[in-house]
Amino acid sequence: MGSSRSRYSQRLKSGSSSNQPQVVHSRNAGNKSVEHEEYYDSEEGTDQLLPSSPPPPSLQGILNSSGKRTAMAKPVASRKARRLKEAGPQKIVLMIPRHDKNSERKTYENRDIEFDDILDDIHTAIGCTKAKEKPTIGYKIEGMPVKADPISLTCEDDWEGLCDDVLAKQDDKNRVFKVSIIVDSEYLEALNKWVEKKKEGKGKKAKSGNGKKDNRKGGKKTQKAFTFDSDSNNGSDSNDEGGNSIMEKESCFISELTTTYGNCTLCKPKICKIGHGVHVQLTFNMRAAWAAALAHEEKGVTLITPPKTELFRAFHHSVNQSPPQSTAPADLTTPAYGSSMTVVKEIVAPLIGAFAAVNQFSNQCSTAPDIPTPSRHSHRPSPPPFDIPSSDGFDELDINPYPTIEEFFRSLDIIEPQRNLSRYVTKLTALDFYCINNIAALTLQALQDDIGMTLGNTMHVSVTVNKKVHAVDKAWKKQGRARLYEN
Structure with a gap:
């Protein structure tokens, strides 16, 4: 060789x-x-064996050609893993509107801030720190649809939810998402006029935006009334502890309305209420107006019954029927109460028989019970929700003031549709139970054995029915005393 x-x-x-x-x-x-x-x-x-020929393939090249993983792939994977573990920005940026139609930017390095401090910063930026009436605040996160309703920002839980949503989006996209604070435009406009009037030193202290013309030329009429001066004695909250207590009540009621009507599986994430069998969306302004009516304790307004305003026109029919309910004809609870009294007497008279009383609002004797009719000089446009003939409380000969079982169960199904309480209406009606005060007289065992309710539904119905009956009794006595004072 x-x-x-x-x-x-x-x-x-x-x-x-x-x-x-x-x-x-x-x-x-x-x-x-x-x-x-x-x-x-x-x-x-x-020539192929000369030193100028290319060197033989290395071990790394052989591994690459065989399709096996090379040593250089490990650093790439580790860099990718490190990139995935990196958290997004932790700062929270708020864009707050001012009364002069500008915006102010507030940046917080982290979420560890008290909600009261956040609220003070927002009020300072808006310019309403010295105003008696504070606005209802909502927010939208950057990237939300334009037509989406603002999310309520009224308490500590709302602030925690804001932080969770913003930080989750920032971790996902690794960039800062701005949060726009939403305030009623009419409030900002009225506040701006009030601030300018204070600077000029003109005009008396009064409500801004109360439908009256401003002292300056070209003043426009506004739709809402806002009380900004702390020494004003006007307004429906003059007998309360102050503007702050009213605002706290409104905030609490907004949260309750959001919780009550935010569980619809068909309309999520929108908030809706069923009116005439149709899902009607409750906008932020509607919830704010409803909460204000609840805070001021307007007559006939509850968490189930909205105010009788144009904003809630879709629920007007249900509103008119939601107060006292009975098995009597529907004409008894129509708004045209005074004009239909003759028909009422003709219907009720045969049912009363020997218990007839003299009608104090007519010159003729009738066999109908004494059902009061608003006088011709009364300024009330419609009868109160609970029309009481005297201060003696509820009489079994009067119209039953309690809601019907069908309507009450339907309202409970809106809040918790999974219970499906409406399926028991037929069984209760067959046993001649029509109003919820009849259910209150039943025991839990009777609801399970005779009606066929589950244990969970039995306890839920018992608690809610007793609470509603107590509320109706309380309102009945309260209005009875008010009628006594009027007489």
Whole structure:
């Protein structure tokens, strides 16, 4: 073998280009000799063995060609893992509107801030710190649909929810998302007029935006009334502890309305209430107006019954029927109460019989019970929700003031549709139970055995019915005393 290599070297030096094979006897195996044939290529073949030829493939190249994972892939994976573990920005940026139609930016490095401090910063930016009446505040996170309703920001829980939503989006996108604070535009407009009037020192202290013209030329009429001066004695909250207590009540009622009507599986994430069998969306302004009516204890307004205003026109029919309910004809509870008294007497008279009383509002004797009619000089546009003939409380001969079982169960199904309480209405009606005060007289065992309610529904119905009956009794007595004072 060594001699063949030496010959090959000599041929390279001499430039020989012989391609003929040479037989070299390297060893003997028994009687036979093993021959090795060596072929010597031409100059083109020898050039491939010269030092200028490319080096043989390395181990790394062989691994790459075989499709196995290389050592360089590990740092790439680790960098990707580190990138996924990195948290997004922790700061929270609020864009707060001012009364002069500008916006102010507030940046908080983290979420560890008390809600009272946040509220003070928002009021300072708006310019209403010295105003008696503060606005109802909502917010929208950058990227939300334009037509989406603002989310309420009235308590500590709302602030925690804001922080959770914003930080989750910032972790996902690794960038800062601005939060726009939403305030009623009419409030900002009225506040701006009040601030300008205070600067000019003109005009008396009064409500801004109360429908009267401003002292300046070209003053426009506004739709809402806002009380900004702290020494004003006007307004429906004059007998309360102050403007702050009213605002706290409104905030609490907004949260309750959001919780009550925010569980609809068909309309989520929108908040809705069913009116005339149709899901009607409750906008932020509607919830704020409803909460204000509850805070001021307007007559006939509850968490189930909205105010009788144009804003809640879709629920007007249900509002008119939600106060006292009975099995009597529907004409007894219509708004045209005074004009239909004759029809009422003709219907009720045969049912009363010997218990008839003299009608104090007519010159004729009738066999109908004494059902009061608003006088001609009364300024009330419609009868009160609970029309009471005297201060003696509820009489079994009067119209039943309690809601019907069907309507009450339907309202409970809006709040918790999974209970499906409306399925028990047919069974209760077949047993001649019509109003919720009839259910209050039943025991839990009777509701389970006779009506077929589950244990959970039985306890839920018992608690809610007793609470509603107590509220109706309280309102009945309260209005009875008020009627007594009027007389």
